[in-house]
Amino acid sequence: MLPKLLNGRRILSHQQVKFYQTGTLTVGNRLLDAEQRTVQATIDRSNSLDSGHRACQGCGEALGARYAIDSAMRATNNKLIAANATGCLEVFTTPYPESSWTMPWIHSLFGNAAAIGTGIAAAMKVKGKEDVRVIAQGGDGGTTDIGFGCLSGMFERNDDVLYICYDNQGYMNTGVQRSSATPGGARTATTMPVGPEPGADFDKGKNVPLIAMAHDIPYVATASIDRLHDLEAKVTKAMSIRGARYIQIFVPCPLGWGSAPAQTVNLARLAVESGIWPLFEGENGEITSVTKIRKKVPVEEYLKPQRRFAHVVKNPETLNVVQEIADRNIRKFGLLEEQE
Amino acid sequence: MLKQIEGSHGVAEAVALCRPEVICAYPITPQTHIVEDLGVLVKSGKLTNCEYINVESEFAALSVGIGSSAAGARTYTATASQGILFMAEAVYNASGLGLPIVMTVGNRSIGAPINIWNDQTDSMSMRDAGWIQLFVEDNQQAVDIHIQAFKIAEKLSLPVMVCMDGFILTHAIEGIDVPEQKQVDKFLPPFVPRQVLDPEDPISIGAMVGPEAFTEVRYIAHQKQKEALKLIPQINEEFKKIFGRDSGGLISTSNTEGADTVIVTLGSVIGTIEEALDEQDEKIGALTIRSFRPFPLEEIRSALKNAKRVVVFEKCFAVGIGGIVANNVRMAMSGTNIPVYEVIGGLGGRPIIRKSLHKLFKDAVNDKLENVTFLDLKKDVVDRELEREKQLIQSGSVAENVLRDGGVVNAAKTT
Ligand SMILES: Cc1ncc(C[n+]2csc(CCOP(=O)(O)OP(=O)(O)O)c2C)c(N)n1
Ligand code: SF4
Ligand SMILES: [Mg+2]
Numbered sequence: 222m223l224p225k226l227l228n229g230r231r232i233l234s235h236q237q238v239k240f241y242q243t244g245t246l247t248v249g250n251r252l253l254d255a256e257q258r259t260v261q262a263t264i265d266r267s268n269s270l271d272s273g274h275r276a277c278q279g280c281g282e283a284l285g286a287r288y289a290i291d292s293a294m295r296a297t298n299n300k301l302i303a304a305n306a307t308g309c310l311e312v313f314t315t316p317y318p319e320s321s322w323t324m325p326w327i328h329s330l331f332g333n334a335a336a337i338g339t340g341i342a343a344a345m346k347v348k349g350k351e352d353v354r355v356i357a358q359g360g361d362g363g364t365t366d367i368g369f370g371c372l373s374g375m376f377e378r379n380d381d382v383l384y385i386c387y388d389n390q391g392y393m394n395t396g397v398q399r400s401s402a403t404p405g406g407a408r409t410a411t412t413m414p415v416g417p418e419p420g421a422d423f424d425k426g427k428n429v430p431l432i433a434m435a436h437d438i439p440y441v442a443t444a445s446i447d448r449l450h451d452l453e454a455k456v457t458k459a460m461s462i463r464g465a466r467y468i469q470i471f472v473p474c475p476l477g478w479g480s481a482p483a484q485t486v487n488l489a490r491l492a493v494e495s496g497i498w499p500l501f502e503g504e505n506g507e508i509t510s511v512t513k514i515r516k517k518v519p520v521e522e523y524l525k526p527q528r529r530f531a532h533v534v535k536n537p538e539t540l541n542v543v544q545e546i547a548d549r550n551i552r553k554f555g556l557l558e559e560q561e
Numbered sequence: 562m563l564k565q566i567e568g569s570h571g572v573a574e575a576v577a578l579c580r581p582e583v584i585c586a587y588p589i590t591p592q593t594h595i596v597e598d599l600g601v602l603v604k605s606g607k608l609t610n611c612e613y614i615n616v617e618s619e620f621a622a623l624s625v626g627i628g629s630s631a632a633g634a635r636t637y638t639a640t641a642s643q644g645i646l647f648m649a650e651a652v653y654n655a656s657g658l659g660l661p662i663v664m665t666v667g668n669r670s671i672g673a674p675i676n677i678w679n680d681q682t683d684s685m686s687m688r689d690a691g692w693i694q695l696f697v698e699d700n701q702q703a704v705d706i707h708i709q710a711f712k713i714a715e716k717l718s719l720p721v722m723v724c725m726d727g728f729i730l731t732h733a734i735e736g737i738d739v740p741e742q743k744q745v746d747k748f749l750p751p752f753v754p755r756q757v758l759d760p761e762d763p764i765s766i767g768a769m770v771g772p773e774a775f776t777e778v779r780y781i782a783h784q785k786q787k788e789a790l791k792l793i794p795q796i797n798e799e800f801k802k803i804f805g806r807d808s809g810g811l812i813s814t815s816n817t818e819g820a821d822t823v824i825v826t827l828g829s830v831i832g833t834i835e836e837a838l839d840e841q842d843e844k845i846g847a848l849t850i851r852s853f854r855p856f857p858l859e860e861i862r863s864a865l866k867n868a869k870r871v872v873v874f875e876k877c878f879a880v881g882i883g884g885i886v887a888n889n890v891r892m893a894m895s896g897t898n899i900p901v902y903e904v905i906g907g908l909g910g911r912p913i914i915r916k917s918l919h920k921l922f923k924d925a926v927n928d929k930l931e932n933v934t935f936l937d938l939k940k941d942v943v944d945r946e947l948e949r950e951k952q953l954i955q956s957g958s959v960a961e962n963v964l965r966d967g968g969v970v971n972a973a974k975t976t
Contacts, residue, residue: 299760300760301760302632302758302760304628311768311769312769315765316771317765317768317769317774320768322763323763324763325760325762325763326758326763326764326765326766327628327631327758327766327767328765328766328767328768329627329628329654329658330650330651330654332620333620333621333624333627336616336621336625336627336628337625337627337631339614339616339621339628340583340585340626340627340629340630340632340636341628341629341631341632341758343583343614343629343634344582344583344612344628344632345632347611347634348582370618370621371620371621373617374616374617374618374621377617378614378615
């Protein structure tokens with residue numbers, strides 16, 4: 222996709238668009254040329270994850286999956302098969318005889334979505350149907366914890382699968398327990414805010430996008446549901462590449478985080494703008510782009526609307542620890558424009 | 562064509578003749594040679610149109626297989642021992658989803674203590690997983706049953722586990738008649754899946770089922786196994802017509818007519834037992850169970866109905882109760898007054914020797930067998946260890962103590 226010019230500025234989905242007139246930080250689809258509009262905005266979107274499912278109100282995972290898969294469908298001319306790990310996405314889009322999936326879809330187990338993807342891709346290859354592409358998807362628990370072995374194996378073999386992790390920072394489907402993607406300080410059912418160090422331990426957990434990059438796979442990206450253009454562009458780009466690809470999408474969970482459903486998109490934006498959730502792309506082991514923060518916000522703004530961090534916000538010391546984590550991200554990924 | 566080859570190599574050739582489209586490989590003794598040989602067949606171009614995938618675990622091996630089978634590809638993998646436990650969750654999933662994957666199990670014990678030698682505990686650990694389980698007696702049967710397994714699996718849309726004794730069969734070199742490609746093509750039509758992942762006709766596979774339908778779904782799985790009781794002999798007949806060899810169907814018997822005592826076994830040990838039987842004068846019959854799942858209750862019952870006693874010889878047992886096969890046989894014999902004795906032998910590769918078998922046969926015909934006999938159990942070693950445990954809370958590792966007491970080092974000293 223070639224970058225287009227709007228008001229003399231290049232619009233690359235992963236570049237920021239400064240649009241001063243309205244005082245907003247978003248660019249509405251109607252202001253863009255037709256081919257620059259999001260897949261979600263078109264009437265011919267596939268609706269692969271159709272309405273009528275049972276996700277909670279304001280579920281970021283439902284939104285993220287819908288955005289990601291409709292883009293992948295468009296990029297593959299609707300020739301797409303999905304393998305799904307056990308978790309909220311699997312549960313709220315089923316059970317039999319109902320299904321929200323209007324695409325071929327399989328759920329096998331909690332920890333094997335990546336391997337299922339490998340198998341489907343192998344079958345397509347052997348049958349000479351390589352135009353049919355494969356995505357595997359799961360929550361952070363199914364990806365960074367129990368499915369990690371299969372994921373790493375799929376990466377290492379460079380199997381032709383796009384793996385999408387919907388990161389809501391915990392095991393939500395089983396009632397909000399800690400995963401290795403749960404941030405320090407967060408209250409979960411297994412890291413309760415009791416004792417001298419309330420919530421999840423700091424200095425634990427892992428950064429799977431970076432670990433994915435360490436496999437030197439062709440494409441890795443982080444995305445967030447607050448920026449549709451960027452998310453769709455990343456999925457579209459991923460589908461233009463063969464081999465193992467990984468996208469981890471930040472998807473707030475009102476139920477697990479104790480946030481208002483209407484805050485879902487806003488929280489995703491605050492996570493990016495505070496430096497908590499860096500947006501970047503990596504190709505063949507190198508970081509190739511980062512999304513600069515437009516207007517840095519203190520982490521407190523991000524933490525405050527979430528009850529899981531209530532005890533963190535109250536304690537200046539732990540609040541500072543979280544701020545340091547965000548600042549380290551900003552330094553590490555160069556998230557702020559160089560000050561001149 | 563008659564070839565002097567290793568059992569594993571024979572199986573690899575048989576599997577290749579079935580034109581598998583996806584093969585998942587992960588090493589574990591004693592199954593490893595099979596997937597290694599298949600790797601050579603694919604890489605050398607002898608087996609074409611096949612994706613050979615080196616996976617990172619057995620859990621992945623079967624999971625990749627679930628994906629490829631659900632996408633319509635004929636799929637094969639092999640494992641043993643710890644490997645089948647590592648893939649356990651996927652084992653149940655493959656049958657639950659009705660995917661006709663064929664998997665060889667090179668039968669081996671399960672640790673701890675870790676032990677790489679043959680018994681049948683590994684396959685038995687998955688006996689209730691909804692797979693068809695066929696145990697083979699020798700390497701010719703291993704070859705023939707693998708070819709039949711694909712047909713059985715695809716007809717029923719169920720996975721089939723072909724169980725062959727590790728080392729005793731996998732590593733044994735003997736003459737095997739390896740079929741011709743033309744024959745196999747005539748016997749085994751291309752795979753037409755019952756349902757398939759296809760963008761042209763999108764379906765959802767593997768969604769949740771609640772209490773309102775789960776019982777019925779499981780009941781149908783059970784019925785399908787019963788269907789297999791008819792299908793397995795039928796396919797054996799079809800096989801016989803094309804290849805001229807009989808693999809025996811559900812069970813095979815020798816000298817059971819008019820025998821007061823019948824030994825019931827599974828797998829290759831029948832070879833040893835028949836040799837020992839030939840060397841003595843008692844009239845003892847033998848019955849080998851080929852299909853352990855589904856379990857041929859009727860066939861076993863009618864083959865044993867005139868016996869005075871049944872002795873089940875098995876290379877596995879359910880800790881805390883006793884023989885696994887024996888309990889199944891007892892179910893077949895329920896309502897009769899024929900006693901079913903259990904003999905557990907060959908665990909972890911312990912050799913099953915003539916002398917012990919002869920004593921066993923003699924005790925059996927004289928009704929001197931206990932309900933459960935552990936063949937060649939070193940009772941003195943066991944008693945001493947139990948005594949040590951009684952004396953000392955921190956008595957250490959049972960495995961180490963037993964080996965220090967009665968293992969090769971000490972045994973050599975005392976003789
Ligand atoms: C082997 C296994 N262990 C545990 C579970 C229980 N389980 C099902 S979904 C789930 C949580 C899923 O968390 P995540 O992957 O983060 O997805 P989310 O529900 O948060 O979207 C767990 C623990 C399971 N189904 N299988
Ligand atoms: S618990 Fe969270 S992830 Fe699950 S459906 Fe509700 S909002 Fe979505
Ligand atoms: Mg989660």
